[in-house]
Amino acid sequence: MNFAIIGCGYMAKSHAAAIDRIPEAKLAAVCDKDESAMEQYKEYGAKAYTNYNAMLADDEVDAVCICTPASYHTVLVEQAAAAKKHIVLEQPMALALDETERIVEVCRENAVKLTIVHPYRFRPVVKELRKIIDAGMLGKISHASTRINLNRNRDFCAEAMSRGTKLHEAGGLMGQAIDYLDLFLWFLGEPEQVFSIAETGISNIEADAVAAGIIRFESGALGTIEMSTAVYYRNFEESITIFGEKGTVKIGGPNALSFEHFDVQHLSETETERILEIVKSDPWGIPGHEQTISDLIQSVKDNREPLVSGEDGKRALELVLAFYESARNNSPIGMRRGVLL
DSSP: OEEEEEOOSTTHHHHHHHHHHOTTOEEEEEEOSOGGGGGGGGGGTOEEESOHHHHHTOTTOOEEEEOSOGGGHHHHHHHHHHTTOEEEEESSOOSSHHHHHHHHHHHHHTTOOEEEEOGGGGSHHHHHHHHHHHTTTTOSEEEEEEEEEOBOOHHHHHTSTTBTOTTTTBSHIIIIIHHHHHHHHHHHOOEEEEEEEEEOTTSOSSSOSEEEEEEEETTSOEEEEEEESBOSSSOOEEEEEEEETTEEEEEETTTTOEEEEEEETTOOHHHHHHHHHHHHHOSSOSOHHHHHHHHHHHHHHHTOOOSSOHHHHHHHHHHHHHHHHHHHHTSOEEEETTEEO
Protein backbone atom coordinates (compact mmCIF):
# COMPACT_ATOMS: atom_id res chain seq x y z
CA MET A 1 0.00 0.00 0.00
CA ASN A 2 1.37 3.41 -0.97
CA PHE A 3 1.05 6.13 1.67
CA ALA A 4 1.19 9.90 1.58
CA ILE A 5 1.73 12.28 4.49
CA ILE A 6 0.05 15.67 4.80
CA GLY A 7 1.70 18.01 7.29
CA CYS A 8 5.45 17.49 7.53
CA GLY A 9 5.97 18.67 11.08
CA TYR A 10 6.94 16.82 14.26
CA MET A 11 4.59 13.81 14.03
CA ALA A 12 5.24 13.17 10.34
CA LYS A 13 8.68 11.78 11.19
CA SER A 14 7.14 8.92 13.19
CA HIS A 15 4.78 8.08 10.33
CA ALA A 16 7.54 8.10 7.71
CA ALA A 17 9.82 5.90 9.83
CA ALA A 18 6.96 3.48 10.52
CA ILE A 19 6.01 3.21 6.84
CA ASP A 20 9.66 2.58 5.96
CA ARG A 21 9.82 -0.38 8.38
CA ILE A 22 6.70 -2.11 7.00
CA PRO A 23 7.41 -4.43 4.04
CA GLU A 24 3.88 -3.97 2.67
CA ALA A 25 4.08 -0.15 2.76
CA LYS A 26 5.84 2.59 0.84
CA LEU A 27 5.97 6.35 1.36
CA ALA A 28 4.94 7.58 -2.07
CA ALA A 29 4.30 11.27 -1.41
CA VAL A 30 4.42 14.08 1.12
CA CYS A 31 2.58 17.39 1.18
CA ASP A 32 3.25 20.67 2.97
CA LYS A 33 2.98 24.36 2.12
CA ASP A 34 6.59 24.73 3.27
CA GLU A 35 8.80 23.12 0.63
CA SER A 36 11.78 23.00 2.98
CA ALA A 37 9.80 20.84 5.43
CA MET A 38 9.62 18.10 2.79
CA GLU A 39 13.35 17.94 2.04
CA GLN A 40 14.06 15.25 4.65
CA TYR A 41 11.59 12.85 2.99
CA LYS A 42 13.48 12.68 -0.30
CA GLU A 43 15.49 9.79 1.14
CA TYR A 44 12.30 7.69 1.05
CA GLY A 45 11.77 8.47 -2.64
CA ALA A 46 8.58 10.38 -1.85
CA LYS A 47 7.19 12.89 -4.32
CA ALA A 48 6.73 16.37 -2.84
CA TYR A 49 3.49 18.32 -3.23
CA THR A 50 2.58 21.79 -2.04
CA ASN A 51 -1.02 21.27 -3.19
CA TYR A 52 -3.08 18.72 -1.26
CA ASN A 53 -5.65 18.12 -4.00
CA ALA A 54 -2.86 17.45 -6.50
CA MET A 55 -1.42 14.85 -4.15
CA LEU A 56 -4.85 13.22 -3.72
CA ALA A 57 -5.16 13.03 -7.50
CA ASP A 58 -2.01 10.88 -7.62
CA ASP A 59 -3.21 7.38 -8.55
CA GLU A 60 -0.20 5.84 -6.83
CA VAL A 61 -1.41 7.04 -3.40
CA ASP A 62 -3.66 4.53 -1.61
CA ALA A 63 -3.78 6.04 1.89
CA VAL A 64 -3.06 9.33 3.64
CA CYS A 65 -1.49 9.96 7.03
CA ILE A 66 -2.88 13.27 8.33
CA CYS A 67 -0.35 14.88 10.66
CA THR A 68 -1.53 18.49 10.72
CA PRO A 69 -2.95 20.34 13.77
CA ALA A 70 -6.38 18.99 14.69
CA SER A 71 -8.15 22.17 13.59
CA TYR A 72 -7.53 21.15 9.97
CA HIS A 73 -8.44 17.47 10.28
CA THR A 74 -12.09 17.53 9.24
CA VAL A 75 -11.67 19.20 5.87
CA LEU A 76 -8.56 17.15 5.07
CA VAL A 77 -10.41 13.91 5.88
CA GLU A 78 -13.37 14.98 3.75
CA GLN A 79 -11.09 15.56 0.76
CA ALA A 80 -9.12 12.34 1.26
CA ALA A 81 -12.25 10.23 1.67
CA ALA A 82 -13.82 11.76 -1.44
CA ALA A 83 -10.64 10.78 -3.31
CA LYS A 84 -11.11 7.20 -2.00
CA LYS A 85 -7.95 7.22 0.09
CA HIS A 86 -7.77 5.27 3.35
CA ILE A 87 -6.85 7.43 6.34
CA VAL A 88 -4.47 7.32 9.31
CA LEU A 89 -5.44 10.26 11.50
CA GLU A 90 -3.39 11.66 14.35
CA GLN A 91 -5.17 12.36 17.64
CA PRO A 92 -7.01 14.34 18.71
CA MET A 93 -9.11 13.47 15.67
CA ALA A 94 -10.90 16.85 15.76
CA LEU A 95 -11.77 19.72 18.11
CA ALA A 96 -15.55 19.30 18.34
CA LEU A 97 -17.92 16.36 18.54
CA ASP A 98 -19.84 17.27 15.42
CA GLU A 99 -16.55 17.23 13.53
CA THR A 100 -15.74 13.72 14.76
CA GLU A 101 -19.18 12.58 13.62
CA ARG A 102 -18.60 14.12 10.21
CA ILE A 103 -15.21 12.41 9.93
CA VAL A 104 -16.65 8.98 10.73
CA GLU A 105 -19.63 9.57 8.44
CA VAL A 106 -17.66 10.70 5.39
CA CYS A 107 -15.30 7.72 5.65
CA ARG A 108 -18.26 5.35 5.89
CA GLU A 109 -20.01 7.00 2.93
CA ASN A 110 -16.91 6.62 0.76
CA ALA A 111 -16.08 3.09 1.96
CA VAL A 112 -12.58 4.01 3.14
CA LYS A 113 -10.89 2.75 6.28
CA LEU A 114 -10.17 5.20 9.10
CA THR A 115 -7.82 4.56 12.01
CA ILE A 116 -6.85 6.95 14.81
CA VAL A 117 -3.31 7.01 16.22
CA HIS A 118 -3.47 5.99 19.88
CA PRO A 119 -0.07 4.24 20.00
CA TYR A 120 -0.03 3.46 23.73
CA ARG A 121 -2.57 0.69 23.15
CA PHE A 122 0.14 -1.28 21.34
CA ARG A 123 2.79 -1.18 24.08
CA PRO A 124 3.63 -4.66 25.44
CA VAL A 125 2.85 -3.68 29.04
CA VAL A 126 -0.54 -2.22 28.07
CA LYS A 127 -1.49 -5.27 26.00
CA GLU A 128 -0.61 -7.60 28.88
CA LEU A 129 -2.72 -5.55 31.30
CA ARG A 130 -5.64 -5.60 28.88
CA LYS A 131 -5.42 -9.42 28.69
CA ILE A 132 -5.55 -9.62 32.50
CA ILE A 133 -8.59 -7.33 32.68
CA ASP A 134 -10.38 -9.17 29.85
CA ALA A 135 -9.80 -12.49 31.61
CA GLY A 136 -11.47 -11.10 34.74
CA MET A 137 -8.38 -11.76 36.84
CA LEU A 138 -8.71 -8.48 38.74
CA GLY A 139 -12.36 -9.12 39.56
CA LYS A 140 -14.58 -6.07 39.91
CA ILE A 141 -12.53 -2.90 39.43
CA SER A 142 -13.11 -0.37 42.19
CA HIS A 143 -10.97 2.50 40.95
CA ALA A 144 -8.06 3.51 38.76
CA SER A 145 -5.63 6.40 38.57
CA THR A 146 -3.34 7.94 35.98
CA ARG A 147 -0.58 10.47 36.55
CA ILE A 148 1.11 12.32 33.69
CA ASN A 149 3.80 14.74 34.84
CA LEU A 150 5.87 15.97 31.93
CA ASN A 151 8.18 18.77 30.90
CA ARG A 152 6.89 20.52 27.80
CA ASN A 153 8.88 23.72 27.69
CA ARG A 154 8.81 26.71 25.32
CA ASP A 155 10.94 24.89 22.75
CA PHE A 156 8.35 22.10 22.60
CA CYS A 157 5.51 24.59 22.09
CA ALA A 158 7.52 26.47 19.48
CA GLU A 159 7.93 23.33 17.33
CA ALA A 160 4.29 23.50 16.21
CA MET A 161 1.89 26.42 16.05
CA SER A 162 -0.92 24.40 17.62
CA ARG A 163 0.74 23.66 20.93
CA GLY A 164 -0.43 25.63 23.93
CA THR A 165 -2.96 27.74 22.04
CA LYS A 166 -6.66 27.95 22.78
CA LEU A 167 -7.40 28.18 19.06
CA HIS A 168 -6.18 24.64 18.60
CA GLU A 169 -7.09 23.39 22.11
CA ALA A 170 -3.64 21.88 22.42
CA GLY A 171 -3.12 22.10 26.15
CA GLY A 172 -2.04 19.19 28.29
CA LEU A 173 -5.39 17.39 28.44
CA MET A 174 -5.87 17.47 24.68
CA GLY A 175 -2.27 17.10 23.60
CA GLN A 176 -0.70 14.88 26.27
CA ALA A 177 -3.32 13.19 28.48
CA ILE A 178 -5.67 12.03 25.72
CA ASP A 179 -3.80 8.75 25.21
CA TYR A 180 -4.22 7.88 28.88
CA LEU A 181 -7.89 8.83 28.84
CA ASP A 182 -8.21 6.52 25.84
CA LEU A 183 -6.66 3.74 27.96
CA PHE A 184 -9.12 4.49 30.78
CA LEU A 185 -11.97 3.98 28.31
CA TRP A 186 -10.34 0.84 26.91
CA PHE A 187 -9.87 -0.67 30.37
CA LEU A 188 -12.93 0.61 32.25
CA GLY A 189 -15.71 1.23 29.74
CA GLU A 190 -18.19 4.09 29.47
CA PRO A 191 -17.99 7.18 31.73
CA GLU A 192 -21.15 8.69 33.23
CA GLN A 193 -19.81 11.74 35.12
CA VAL A 194 -16.71 13.94 35.06
CA PHE A 195 -15.45 16.68 37.37
CA SER A 196 -12.21 18.56 36.73
CA ILE A 197 -10.09 21.63 37.33
CA ALA A 198 -7.62 22.91 34.72
CA GLU A 199 -5.17 25.82 34.92
CA THR A 200 -2.27 27.32 33.00
CA GLY A 201 -0.24 27.07 36.21
CA ILE A 202 3.28 28.43 35.95
CA SER A 203 3.45 27.99 32.16
CA ASN A 204 3.34 30.95 29.82
CA ILE A 205 0.77 29.43 27.45
CA GLU A 206 -2.91 30.03 26.73
CA ALA A 207 -4.20 26.51 27.34
CA ASP A 208 -4.09 24.16 30.31
CA ALA A 209 -0.73 23.03 31.70
CA VAL A 210 -2.05 21.54 34.96
CA ALA A 211 -5.27 19.59 35.48
CA ALA A 212 -6.88 17.17 37.89
CA GLY A 213 -10.13 15.31 37.60
CA ILE A 214 -12.41 12.45 38.59
CA ILE A 215 -14.41 10.14 36.35
CA ARG A 216 -17.32 7.98 37.47
CA PHE A 217 -17.79 5.03 35.11
CA GLU A 218 -21.05 3.24 34.38
CA SER A 219 -19.58 0.17 36.11
CA GLY A 220 -19.37 2.15 39.37
CA ALA A 221 -15.57 2.41 39.21
CA LEU A 222 -13.91 5.77 39.81
CA GLY A 223 -10.96 7.10 37.85
CA THR A 224 -8.66 9.94 38.87
CA ILE A 225 -6.28 11.88 36.66
CA GLU A 226 -3.42 14.21 37.51
CA MET A 227 -1.74 15.97 34.57
CA SER A 228 0.99 18.56 34.21
CA THR A 229 3.21 19.66 31.34
CA ALA A 230 5.16 22.12 33.52
CA VAL A 231 7.34 19.78 35.58
CA TYR A 232 10.90 20.92 36.33
CA TYR A 233 13.09 20.22 34.37
CA ARG A 234 12.42 16.92 32.62
CA ASN A 235 9.68 14.31 32.41
CA PHE A 236 8.91 12.87 35.85
CA GLU A 237 6.36 10.12 35.37
CA GLU A 238 3.63 8.54 33.32
CA SER A 239 1.57 5.90 35.09
CA ILE A 240 -1.76 4.12 35.20
CA THR A 241 -2.90 1.94 38.11
CA ILE A 242 -5.89 -0.39 38.22
CA PHE A 243 -7.32 -1.47 41.59
CA GLY A 244 -9.55 -4.56 41.57
CA GLU A 245 -11.02 -6.88 44.19
CA LYS A 246 -8.54 -9.58 43.19
CA GLY A 247 -5.46 -7.60 42.29
CA THR A 248 -3.62 -4.32 41.84
CA VAL A 249 -1.49 -3.56 38.79
CA LYS A 250 0.51 -0.41 38.09
CA ILE A 251 2.18 0.55 34.83
CA GLY A 252 4.76 3.26 35.43
CA GLY A 253 8.18 4.78 34.91
CA PRO A 254 9.22 7.87 32.93
CA ASN A 255 7.50 6.46 29.82
CA ALA A 256 4.97 4.00 31.31
CA LEU A 257 6.74 0.99 29.80
CA SER A 258 6.92 -1.43 32.73
CA PHE A 259 4.97 -2.96 35.59
CA GLU A 260 5.89 -1.08 38.76
CA HIS A 261 3.47 -3.14 40.84
CA PHE A 262 1.99 -6.48 39.88
CA ASP A 263 -0.12 -8.41 42.37
CA VAL A 264 -2.85 -10.65 40.93
CA GLN A 265 -4.50 -13.17 43.27
CA HIS A 266 -4.95 -16.19 41.01
CA LEU A 267 -1.77 -15.92 38.95
CA SER A 268 0.94 -18.41 39.88
CA GLU A 269 4.47 -17.23 40.51
CA THR A 270 5.57 -18.89 37.27
CA GLU A 271 2.86 -17.15 35.21
CA THR A 272 3.59 -13.85 36.90
CA GLU A 273 7.28 -14.14 36.06
CA ARG A 274 6.42 -15.04 32.47
CA ILE A 275 4.31 -11.91 32.01
CA LEU A 276 6.91 -9.67 33.65
CA GLU A 277 9.64 -11.14 31.44
CA ILE A 278 7.61 -10.52 28.25
CA VAL A 279 7.50 -6.82 29.09
CA LYS A 280 11.03 -6.56 30.45
CA SER A 281 12.62 -8.25 27.44
CA ASP A 282 11.16 -5.73 24.96
CA PRO A 283 9.48 -2.80 26.78
CA TRP A 284 8.90 -0.64 23.68
CA GLY A 285 7.86 -3.49 21.40
CA ILE A 286 7.01 -2.64 17.82
CA PRO A 287 6.36 1.12 17.76
CA GLY A 288 2.71 2.10 18.00
CA HIS A 289 2.70 4.06 14.74
CA GLU A 290 4.08 1.05 12.91
CA GLN A 291 1.43 -1.25 14.38
CA THR A 292 -1.32 1.27 13.63
CA ILE A 293 -0.34 1.54 9.97
CA SER A 294 0.21 -2.22 9.63
CA ASP A 295 -3.25 -2.80 11.07
CA LEU A 296 -4.78 -0.37 8.58
CA ILE A 297 -3.24 -2.38 5.74
CA GLN A 298 -4.58 -5.62 7.22
CA SER A 299 -8.03 -4.10 7.82
CA VAL A 300 -8.22 -3.28 4.10
CA LYS A 301 -7.21 -6.83 3.19
CA ASP A 302 -9.73 -8.35 5.62
CA ASN A 303 -12.42 -5.69 5.04
CA ARG A 304 -12.85 -5.08 8.78
CA GLU A 305 -12.70 -2.13 11.15
CA PRO A 306 -9.17 -1.13 12.25
CA LEU A 307 -8.24 -1.99 15.85
CA VAL A 308 -8.39 1.71 16.77
CA SER A 309 -11.41 3.05 14.92
CA GLY A 310 -12.90 6.46 14.36
CA GLU A 311 -15.44 5.69 17.10
CA ASP A 312 -12.56 5.05 19.52
CA GLY A 313 -11.00 8.39 18.66
CA LYS A 314 -14.36 10.08 19.09
CA ARG A 315 -14.84 8.59 22.58
CA ALA A 316 -11.44 9.85 23.73
CA LEU A 317 -12.19 13.34 22.46
CA GLU A 318 -15.62 13.31 24.13
CA LEU A 319 -13.96 12.61 27.47
CA VAL A 320 -11.39 15.38 26.99
CA LEU A 321 -14.13 17.86 26.08
CA ALA A 322 -16.11 16.81 29.17
CA PHE A 323 -13.05 17.65 31.29
CA TYR A 324 -12.79 21.08 29.67
CA GLU A 325 -16.51 21.74 30.08
CA SER A 326 -16.39 20.80 33.75
CA ALA A 327 -13.36 23.02 34.36
CA ARG A 328 -15.04 25.99 32.64
CA ASN A 329 -18.25 25.59 34.65
CA ASN A 330 -16.61 24.42 37.88
CA SER A 331 -19.24 21.70 38.14
CA PRO A 332 -19.71 17.98 37.40
CA ILE A 333 -20.63 17.05 33.83
CA GLY A 334 -22.89 14.08 33.18
CA MET A 335 -22.27 11.78 30.22
CA ARG A 336 -24.35 9.03 28.66
CA ARG A 337 -22.70 6.91 25.97
CA GLY A 338 -20.33 9.79 25.22
CA VAL A 339 -22.99 12.51 25.06
CA LEU A 340 -22.59 15.44 27.46
CA LEU A 341 -25.68 15.99 29.58
